[in-house]
Amino acid sequence: MSRRRLARRLPSPLPQRHGLDAVRVVPSADEAGRSVRDVLTARFPALVSAEAQDLGERFARGDVVDRSGAPYRPTDAVTRASEIFFHREIAPEPVDEVDIPVVFEDEHLLVVDKPAGVASIPRGEHVLRSALVRLRVRHGIQELSPLHRLDKQTAGLLALSKVRAERGAYQQMFAEAGRVTKRYRAVCWDAGAHGHARERLLAGEAVDVREAIRKDHGDIWAHSDAGGRAAHSTMRLVDRWESAAPGAGEGGAARFLLDLVPHTGRTHQLRLHCTHVGLPILGDELYPQPAPDPVTGQRQRRDTGGIDLQLQAVHLAFTDPLTGEERSFTTPTRLTEAPR
Helix, strand or coil, X not given: CCHHHHHHHCCCCCCCXXXXXXXXXXXCCCCCCCEHXXXXXXXXXXXXXXXXXXXXXXXXXXXXXXXXXXXXXXXXXCCCXXXXXXXXXXXXCCCCCCCCCEEEECCCEEEXXXXXXXXXXCECCXXXXXXXXXXXXXXXXXXXXXXXXXXXXXXEEXXXXXXXXXHHHHHHHHHCCCCEEEEEEEEEECCCXXXXXXXXXXXXXXXXXXXXXXXXCCCCCCEECCCCECCEEEEEEEEEEECCCCCCCCCCCEEEEEEEEEXXXXXXXXXXXXXXXXXXXXXXXXXXXXXXXXXXXXXXXXXXXXXXXXXXXXXXXXXXXXXXXXXXXXXXXXXXXXXX
């Protein structure tokens, strides 16, 4: 194992704060020889913004340290072997009470049923409100870390490792195709497209969708693109009904409950593939992708009428890489718009 990979697995010299790990910075070849202060301010301009704590005072308090926990002076020169640790500043953030039920727990794993609208990991404006930080604080597990991705808007099963030294084996398992079985449910509406895949799906057949996906950096939308990365999903109709809710939404009152199995893990894969067959997911603010404004050329998110994205990770199954046990987890909850 390389020195850098080993260093990433070593515990931080700074304890967690508010359920968050300290930031770790490894200087690049171009940064070697520069001062610690210069490296940090170049990487993180917000450290010297008017709203931030004075960086000089943070150095004076010993808040910026090396791997051994020894404080840096702002003028200390860094090398390629240096590691810099400091705690990020947390912007004021309302943290409401959210129930994240535990589906399973042992000495290795914590599996929870994440609600829609809760980010899995700290990101953007959702830091203290993220599932990871809430769970670390609530359960007192400092080394807790998610093993796979679950979008903020997607509800359902999220598996987390409890032990840092075991995390790599689980993450590798989730990264390798075919080692983890995932199943989702989605409530969809009828976009009026009448393709062959849609007709087969509504006739009760299992349908494989192989539609490549491209996701450009900085674009919140992913795109079906023959030049993108291969993406494969299997879908099957579970139920169909007419919604009695006032203002039933786009596509009229027809609703469809689909069982979805992603065989690859591309960004927004299931959302795009459902749209591709003409049955977009109810409550999706991104897909079908809205037309650009004729004047500005900008796209706005879709108005979902207050309905959460009706996509839920309902089942996870795998052979535990540490114990050899067969693991199988199913959420006990249902989508809010699914028939009862």
